[in-house]
Amino acid sequence: MLRRLRADVAGRSSASADVEVLARVAWSTVVEPGDADAGELVGRLGASRAIRAALAALDAGPIELAEMLVGAGAGAGAGVGAGVGVGAGAASGPVVRALDEDDIRDRLVETTATALVPALQRWRPRLLRLDVDAVLSAASAVGCALLVPGDPDWPVGVDDLGPHAPLVLWRRGGSCAARRPSVAVVGSRANTILGAEAAAEITSASADAGCVVVSGGAHGIDAVAHRVAMAARTPTVAVLAGGVDQLYPAANTAMLRSVADQGALIAECPPGTRPSRWRFLARNRLIAAMSTTTVIVEAGARSGALNTANHAGHLGRPVFAVPGPYSSSASVGCHRLIADRRAEIVVQPHDPPDTAVRLWSGEPIVAGAEVPIAGARTDPDVLRVVDALDRRRAVPMDEIARRSGLSLVDTADALALAELQGLVRRHPAGWVNP
Numbered sequence: 001m002l003r004r005l006r007a008d009v010a011g012r013s014s015a016s017a018d019v020e021v022l023a024r025v026a027w028s029t030v031v032e033p034g035d036a037d038a039g040e041l042v043g044r045l046g047a048s049r050a051i052r053a054a055l056a057a058l059d060a061g062p063i064e065l066a067e068m069l070v071g072a073g074a075g076a077g078a079g080v081g082a083g084v085g086v087g088a089g090a091a092s093g094p095v096v097r098a099l100d101e102d103d104i105r106d107r108l109v110e111t112t113a114t115a116l117v118p119a120l121q122r123w124r125p126r127l128l129r130l131d132v133d134a135v136l137s138a139a140s141a142v143g144c145a146l147l148v149p150g151d152p153d154w155p156v157g158v159d160d161l162g163p164h165a166p167l168v169l170w171r172r173g174g175s176c177a178a179r180r181p182s183v184a185v186v187g188s189r190a191n192t193i194l195g196a197e198a199a200a201e202i203t204s205a206s207a208d209a210g211c212v213v214v215s216g217g218a219h220g221i222d223a224v225a226h227r228v229a230m231a232a233r234t235p236t237v238a239v240l241a242g243g244v245d246q247l248y249p250a251a252n253t254a255m256l257r258s259v260a261d262q263g264a265l266i267a268e269c270p271p272g273t274r275p276s277r278w279r280f281l282a283r284n285r286l287i288a289a290m291s292t293t294t295v296i297v298e299a300g301a302r303s304g305a306l307n308t309a310n311h312a313g314h315l316g317r318p319v320f321a322v323p324g325p326y327s328s329s330a331s332v333g334c335h336r337l338i339a340d341r342r343a344e345i346v347v348q349p350h351d352p353p354d355t356a357v358r359l360w361s362g363e364p365i366v367a368g369a370e371v372p373i374a375g376a377r378t379d380p381d382v383l384r385v386v387d388a389l390d391r392r393r394a395v396p397m398d399e400i401a402r403r404s405g406l407s408l409v410d411t412a413d414a415l416a417l418a419e420l421q422g423l424v425r426r427h428p429a430g431w432v433n434p
Contacts, residue, residue, distance in 0.1 A: 005139055005146040021148055022132055023047035024167045025270070029135055030126040031167075033268050033282035037119040039163030044072040047167065055127055057120055066113035070105060138271040142245040144172040153178050155266075158289040160315050166268035166286065172244040173260035176237050176290075181360035182212040183352050184291035184312070186305045187221030187298040187322075188330050195298035195330060198322045199224040201349040202295055207232035209353035212263070214239065214291045216283065217256050219249060221297045221305075226259050236263040239290065241283045242275035243267055266290075281307055288312035292356035295320045296343065299333030306333045309343060318359070319343040320352045381406060381414040385431075386423050394430035 024047045031038040041050040045068060057065040139146065147154050147169040155178040158165050183206040185199055203225045206213055213229035215222040217238035229236035238259045240246065244267045247253045259265060268286065269279065284304060288294055288311035296319070299305040312319045321343035324331030337343035346352065381404075388403035389395050395403075401411040415431055418424040425434045 005136065005144070019048050020046060021146070021168075023051045024148055025135060025146070026051050026130055026132050028166075028168045028268065029130065029132070029270050030123050033166065033279060034161075034164040034285060035119075036163040037116075038123075038167070039165060041069070042167060043163060044069055054120065054123060055130075057116070058124055058127060062113040062116040062120060063109065066109045066116060069112050070108045135270045135272075138243075138245070139170060142172065142271050144170050144244045144271065147171055155290045157291070158286060161285060161289050164285065165289075168268065170244045170267050170269075170271060171264050173264040174262075175235070176212075176264040176266055180210065180212050180235070181292045181353075181356040182214050182237075182290060183356050184214040184287050184294040184308065185221065185225035185297060186215055186287065186294070186308050187296055188300060188303055188305065189218055189220035189222075190330070191220040191224070191298050192324070192328065192330050194324060194328075195221060195322070196224050198346075198349075199297045200228045202297065202322075202346065202352060203228040204232055205349040206353040206356075207234035209350065209357050210234075211292070211353045211356050212237060214287055216241075216280075216287060217248075217252060217259065217265075219252065223252060223255060226255060230258055230262050233262070237290070238263075238265050239283050239287050240265055240267040240275070241269075241279040243269050243271040243273040245271045246273065246275055248275045280304060284308040285311040288317060289315055291317065292359050293318045293320065293352045295322065295346065295352045296334055296337060297322045298324065298330040299337075300329055301332045301336070303333045306337070309337055313342055318352075318355050320346045320355075322346045379414070379417060381410055382418045382421070382423070385411060385414040386418055386433075389424065389431060389433055391433060394427040394432045396430040400431060 024042070027038055027042060027047055027050070041054070044050075045053065049068075053065045053068055149159065153171070153175055154169070155176060183202070185203055185206070187195060187199065191199070199221045203213055207229060211234070213225055213234060213236040215225040215236070215238060217223075217226065217240060222238075226236050226238060236259055238256055240248070242248060244265045247256045256265060266286070267273075268283070273279075281304065284307045288308050291312070294308060294312040294317055296305050296309050299309075299321075309319050309321070319337065319342060321334040321337040323334060323338065323345055326335070334343070338345050344351070384404040384406060385400055388400045397408065397411055397415070400415070401408050404411060406414065415424060419426065422434060424431050
């Protein structure tokens with residue numbers, strides 16, 4: 001069954017690799033998304049060794065598990081111990097260093113064991129009811145695939161989450177296009193018409209640029225992004241807060257099934273896991289990590305979309321925010337992100353995907369081309385001579401100079417520039433508006 005769920009990498013699998021994958025699946029059923037203690041444990045010991053040690057620690061206590069962790073970092077510990085003994089005399093130095101190293105190691109083990117107690121208590125109820133076969137059966141029934149780090153379709157951006165990275169991912173649908181630039185388009189569930197239009201334009205521009213569109217499958221801005229992406233026939237990924245068999249909200253079930261047909265549904269929780277408020281917040285870190293750039297289209301003062309923006313900012317990903325009417329409660333969060341310089345303002349719909357493509361290709365990010373503005377507003381002298389004209393009659397140059405407060409030479413120069421820009425026209429009696 002495991003080979004069937006991982007058909008795309010079955011040819012590279014071995015017995016030891018399968019054991020490690022099964023251990024990762026086990027961990028995914030034990031811990032909640034983003035559990036840093038489990039992430040550190042798996043990162044240091046490996047998933048299989050870590051799950052066996054955690055099970056043993058439920059009865060024997062955390063000391064042996066702590067010793068394993070300290071042993072995994074023994075190189076660093078030895079370096080600290082050697083540093084402590086530097087001040088000893090020549091004869092007793094090696095002995096003192098050895099004693100200090102043993103003492104430091106004992107203290108590290110004791111401290112680590114104490115730190116492990118709350119984690120083990122948190123994991124105990126699920127560790128005692130561990131049933132990996134049931135999870136694999138549920139995954140097989142829904143027709144999803146299992147992804148682990150190193151797989152071809154694993155979204156490598158999530159590795160930047162460190163110990164908070166997912167241990168496995170469950171994918172329903174086709175490829176999640178992990179090898180293409182991507183734009184996360186997220187925002188308020190109670191969107192405005194202006195917000196929907198902005199989300200549609202940004203999504204359309206992202207599709208034109210060849211970017212994957214990532215969102216959360218929710219009502220409002222998320223749904224607009226997914227639907228426009230599907231209409232544009234570009235891959236779209238919905239990151240779910242529960243299992244891939246829990247299509248939530250129910251009103252979006254048909255849409256999410258369509259997303260699975262054209263793109264992918266992604267979840268880190270095993271099939272059967274119900275979405276919850278905490279898991280919605282936790283999945284936001286995946287949306288940010290999987291995306292090259294993140295766009296907040298609309299967000300209230302306490303919107304979950306701001307949580308996604310914060311994760312993207314911590315990961316060093318570019319964040320964009322769409323401005324709206326200052327009186328709109330749906331734009332308060334976007335305006336705050338821009339005012340606090342935690343997000344770039346979206347000037348044109350193509351700004352976020354253009355940045356994503358440049359980052360993906362390794363090009364330096366440069367400021368966009370200046371939007372051309374009427375020439376009369378780029379040169380103060382030009383503005384002054386244009387303002388000095390009458391609407392109905394030609395004005396002589398000396399009269400323009402008097403009205404504008406410029407010298408005759410500066411007036412002539414300014415009028416010449418204004419004429420080149422099409423702002424004024426020469427007349428036998430003077431100068432007129434075109």
